[in-house]
Amino acid sequence: xxxxxxxxxxxxxxxASREVLRGVSLAVRCGEVHALLGLNxxxxxxxxxxxxxxxxxxxxxxxxxxxxxxLSGLTITERARLGLTLAWQEPARIEGLTVxxxxxxxxxxRRENRMVAALEAVGLPPARYIRRTLDSSLSGGERKRxxxxxxxxxxxxxAILDEPDSGIDVLSLGDITALIRRMAGEGTATLVITHxxxxxEACDTASLMCEGxxxxxxxxxxxxxxxxxxxxxxxxxxxRMGPDRPGLSEEANEKGGRA
Amino acid sequence: xxxxxxxxxxxxxAGGDPQLxxxxxxxxxxxxxNKVLSAHAVPGVEFAAEEQPNGVKASIRVLPxxxxxxxxxxxxxxxxxxxxxxxTASYDVGEDADVTFQAHCTFPxxxxxxHVMDATMRIGRGAVLRYTETHFHGPAGGVEVLxxxxxxxxxxxxxxxxxxxxxxxxxxVSLDYVVDVAENGIAELTTRILGSGQDRIxxxxxxxxxxxxARGLAKARLALAGDARGEVIGTTEGNAPxxxxxxxxxxxxRDRAVASAIPIVRVTDPQAQVTHEAAIGTVNxxxxxxxxxxxLGEEAAVDAIxxxxxxx
Numbered sequence: 001x002x003x004x005x006x007x008x009x010x011x012x013x014x015x016a017s018r019e020v021l022r023g024v025s026l027a028v029r030c031g032e033v034h035a036l037l038g039l040n041x042x043x044x045x046x047x048x049x050x051x052x053x054x055x056x057x058x059x060x061x062x063x064x065x066x067x068x069x070x071l072s073g074l075t076i077t078e079r080a081r082l083g084l085t086l087a088w089q090e091p092a093r094i095e096g097l098t099v100x101x102x103x104x105x106x107x108x109x110r111r112e113n114r115m116v117a118a119l120e121a122v123g124l125p126p127a128r129y130i131r132r133t134l135d136s137s138l139s140g141g142e143r144k145r146x147x148x149x150x151x152x153x154x155x156x157x158x159a160i161l162d163e164p165d166s167g168i169d170v171l172s173l174g175d176i177t178a179l180i181r182r183m184a185g186e187g188t189a190t191l192v193i194t195h196x197x198x199x200x201e202a203c204d205t206a207s208l209m210c211e212g213x214x215x216x217x218x219x220x221x222x223x224x225x226x227x228x229x230x231x232x233x234x235x236x237x238x239x240r241m242g243p244d245r246p247g248l249s250e251e252a253n254e255k256g257g258r259a
Numbered sequence: 260x261x262x263x264x265x266x267x268x269x270x271x272x273a274g275g276d277p278q279l280x281x282x283x284x285x286x287x288x289x290x291x292x293n294k295v296l297s298a299h300a301v302p303g304v305e306f307a308a309e310e311q312p313n314g315v316k317a318s319i320r321v322l323p324x325x326x327x328x329x330x331x332x333x334x335x336x337x338x339x340x341x342x343x344x345x346x347t348a349s350y351d352v353g354e355d356a357d358v359t360f361q362a363h364c365t366f367p368x369x370x371x372x373x374h375v376m377d378a379t380m381r382i383g384r385g386a387v388l389r390y391t392e393t394h395f396h397g398p399a400g401g402v403e404v405l406x407x408x409x410x411x412x413x414x415x416x417x418x419x420x421x422x423x424x425x426x427x428x429x430x431x432v433s434l435d436y437v438v439d440v441a442e443n444g445i446a447e448l449t450t451r452i453l454g455s456g457q458d459r460i461x462x463x464x465x466x467x468x469x470x471x472x473a474r475g476l477a478k479a480r481l482a483l484a485g486d487a488r489g490e491v492i493g494t495t496e497g498n499a500p501x502x503x504x505x506x507x508x509x510x511x512x513r514d515r516a517v518a519s520a521i522p523i524v525r526v527t528d529p530q531a532q533v534t535h536e537a538a539i540g541t542v543n544x545x546x547x548x549x550x551x552x553x554x555l556g557e558e559a560a561v562d563a564i565x566x567x568x569x570x571x
Contacts (some may be wrong), residue, residue, distance in 0.1 A: 005405065018366075049382055051437040052548075052552055054548055055544060062283055075557070076548055076551040076552055076555050077551045077554060077555065077557065079552075080551065080552050080553060081554050085487070085553065086552050087551050088545070088549060091549065092543065092545040092546040092549040093546075093570050094546050094549070094550075094563075095509070095563060096566070096568050096569065096570040097563060097564070097567035097568030101563070101567075102553075105550055105554070105555055106553030106554055106564070107555045108554075133567070150553060154553060154554070156294075
């Protein structure tokens with residue numbers, strides 16, 4: 001069997017004296033669309049940040065292998081240049097930076113038609129958006145779509161999409177799944193982080209994350225059923241995850257519960 | 260090369276299009292040191308300029324109801340390494356006129372140049388004045404720029420101004436604008452400065468919203484590196500009912516640079532509302548990591564963020 005594109009083994013991460021990842025092991029194959037399901041506060045975003053090498057998310061132990069290379073010690077840039085990227089749950093707003101500049105930033109070779117295709121793929125008319133800036137004049141949903149367009153334009157080997165469906169109206173869930181499938185068709189594997197099991201339906205494989213560990217990996221249908229029937233915010237989660245409040249995004253919890 | 264050609268060359272370094280300075284259909288004025296090198300008026304715009312020992316005293320009058328499709332281009336500069344230029348300018352924009360001024364101030368060789376701009380502006384009832392001033396200072400940092408403006412915006416008038424100093428070394432900058440806004444008038448002031456080395460930058464902007472429903476926005480963007488120092492003092496007063504004002508200051512600091520912001524919000528009418536926000540510090544970590552996750556190196560990502568902030 002071919003080696004997985006992403007091979008995470010025994011990843012442990014501690015933040016502010018609490019263990020947020022407790023021996024996570026996960027594999028994503030080339031071109032695979034893999035859902036990572038879990039309640040808010042279960043550690044999904046922390047795993048995404050650790051994979052990407054974000055500041056403050058260096059694991060205590062465990063390994064992250066990507067395309068046959070060990071990612072430990074590599075910067076975010078180095079990881080991105082290997083073909084790994086992340087679409088943030090709440091994308092940053094960068095004043096003055098145009099959509100065009102942002103899309104071009106991730107492309108090895110600037111191609112206008114690729115940018116146009118990327119914006120069209122997320123339902124944004126290119127002529128209306130290409131010169132807009134990534135500031136507060138964009139709605140949360142528009143910013144989120146541009147984040148997905150930037151990932152699509154980049155053509156990475158693996159895209160981690162952190163809650164791509166949050167902040168976008170339910171009707172466009174179909175657009176998101178179509179985009180993920182389109183990316184897969186072009187050879188991009190996707191790790192889709194979500195707490196909404198509908199999105200898992202469109203994936204090849206699903207893993208369930210609970211309290212900082214992967215508890216189940218398999219067919220999306222069976223993982224989804226388990227999630228729907230068994231997963232509820234519980235006292236154990238509230239107690240163990242410290243001050244985190246289910247219902248808030250993990251990012252908001254990271255900020256101390258500020259929405 | 261003639262003096263005019265040398266100025267036109269410096270003008271293009273500052274971002275201007277020198278062709279516009281010779282087109283008879285475009286209003287323009289070129290002043291080098293204390294010499295008026297050219298002045299093209301167009302119908303509805305009148306210039307008068309008087310050379311002084313250390314500069315020029317100028318008045319620019321836009322007749323009522325004049326609406327210009329193309330901007331008026333102004334070029335000020337000092338070409339030698341050392342010099343003093345004192346510009347005293349009065350701008351009078353008549354009722355219901357609508358004009359745009361694009362001023363370029365260029366000091367490409369400055370080692371010890373002092374540029375003093377003392378402007379008074381009247382924007383008449385219902386008139387619109389957009390005034391953009393873009394500086395180019397060369398690499399030595401030997402420029403001292405002291406622009407002051409006293410602006411009166413009459414009823415329903417609009418004053419939108421932008422001060423850009425993002426090419427070359429800032430040197431010493433002390434900008435001091437005071438704008439009085441009458442009923443239903445609007446004032447929008449934007450300042451963007453890039454400082455490095457030993458640059459010293461002080462921005463003081465005051466908007467007094469004196470008439471009912473007047474609006475004001477003072478926006479400052481400073482990016483400082485090296486040993487530069489920057490201070491932004493934004494004052495907005497709500498002195499009449501339904502006035503709305505906002506101060507918005509962002510300063511990015513790197514290396515050993517030091518930045519401060521002092522927002523002064525003063526309301527003398529209970530129906531007025533004035534707000535302020537300031538963000539000072541290093542480059543936002545999340546913005547940085549977002550760009551790095553697209554493959555930009557850290558330095559390129561910081562540069563993109565700083566350039567974006569100064570362009571926004």
